Amino acid sequence: MKFSLVIDGILPVNISNFDLNLLRVLDALLRERNVSRAAERLSLSQPAVSNALNRLRELLGDPLLVRVGRAMQPTPRALALEAPIRAALRQIEQSLVMGEGFDPARSRQRFTIALTDYVELICMPQLLQQLAEEAPGVKIAIRHLSPSLPAAALDQGELDLVLGRFESIPKRFSSRRWMSESLRLVARRDHPHVQEAPDLSGFLRLRHLWVHGGQTKGMVDQWLGEQGLARDIVYTTPNYLQAAHIVAGTDLTVVLPARLAQHFARLLPLQVQSLPFALGPFHLDLVSVAQREDDEALQWLVERLMVIGRS
Template identity: 70%
Template sequence: MNSQNFDLNLLRVFDALMREQNVSRAAERLALSQPAVSNALGRLRELLDDPLLVRVGRRMRPTPRALALEGPIRSALQQIEQSVGASEAFDPASSRQRFCIAVTDYVEQLCMPRLLQQLGEQAPAMRIDIRHLSPSLPAEALDRGELDLVLGRFDEVPARFARQHWLSETLLLALRRDHPLATGSMDLPRFLQLRHLWVHGGQTRGMVDQWLGEQGLCRQIAYSTPNYLQAAHIVAGSELAAVLPSQLARYFASLLPLQLFELPFALGPFHLEMVSLVQRQREPALHWLMTQIAAIGQSAPV
């Protein structure tokens, strides 16, 4: 292959195809027609002498050659974007950029309605795609550019990532308003009488059970789920109790027949962070978006 005759626009097509592994979705990402992307894929296959993407069942899978090229090509594109962007003023009003963010359903409920309102006023053509956040930091997805940003709670973050405090939260106990034990104050014996719903988020042990275990105690968990939003509805219609982040608990208590209680033991707050690749911190559009999200965290009630 003669690199001097290589159309650099094909690299953007290659990157989109590797991200989406689907010609139609890659075309949508690039704002091109499907035939244009199919034609570009044909040219890439000819220039690189490799099929790059092969059909396996109903999906397209990258070849070993494509996987080997994915990282270097994406890194080169990011460096070009950063170099060009550094010399241009970012205009949110005209931006049509698309960002992929991984969050839990709880953080999505807490942050995204306000973010969408801000984008509607300042960056109406910007697009946000949400992905479900796993319990551990999705480092490989951030490295590959499949994710631009994550918002969550992480114990360990490798040095190649920038981490920024976003929000501190506490926990409250939620019961159905006419629950037999939803009277008076909540003490530890009554807490241990309850049958609990646990929102595990993929963890093996949460803050509550860790504290109880240190005291030689345990609670009865009758139901577990990874979904915070569904938990509130289940509690409102059952005999179960759930420990929920305070802002989420107060939000649902305004909509559902829920009674909230302070926990009968002190756990202290937990902290949520924004995490992205260090090398992408200088990207004007991503920096602007993170500034908007940071402001939402700073204005949240304690």
């Protein structure tokens, strides 16, 4: 019996004569865009990876990666193959792991998670403590999260999980409500104009720092704009950690998520006050690829994160 591989409408390839190990090489090359780095990722020699690339080019009838200056750029066909091949390799790996059963105490898996520095500060210390007790061999790699959901990175297997606030989540992803959060005003303890929670006019007289997180307008400024009002933002930063330290040493104020505000107030000479208007909560979601609902290892990690979100 002969089998054929059809990917995204590309002409079928007869896989009865196709070395499926070549797919691992192609995946590594598409990730690294460099033969030497792909060889290192695969624990192979550079000549072995070059030979595999030549075989792939012959079998698929396409150059796949072409040199542009010092870099290698994938051809349109290679880009079309990238996501399906990565998904297929991930499915094979998951099937093998499921057959053995997931043992956190013995696992050496590495999970890559995208989140903001805010979520990292309030979540990761607890998670790392749990991993030290239950799964000391498990590794975590963090990537910075932009305001939009990194759908392509999830689809291609570059990310295992994403934890953040998103306006919409495509139906092909699995999502869970991780935590609901509100906002608070933070100022240094001896701030001359913040001795108690300010009213709206007092809030507008303050000089503000804004943590933008890549957004063009946050919840506070959205609400103020709808009222025909604006606050005096004199400093903008993408970083929550720097924001708290700057506010602790100046007369600037900042609006932070409540959990983060309380965290910094325990470490720095800061006070936390209510806002003079009701914005309601915002929500953080835990997102993964829907096909990985049966991934025992990933779901084990998800459950630990969900417990932290509820704490």
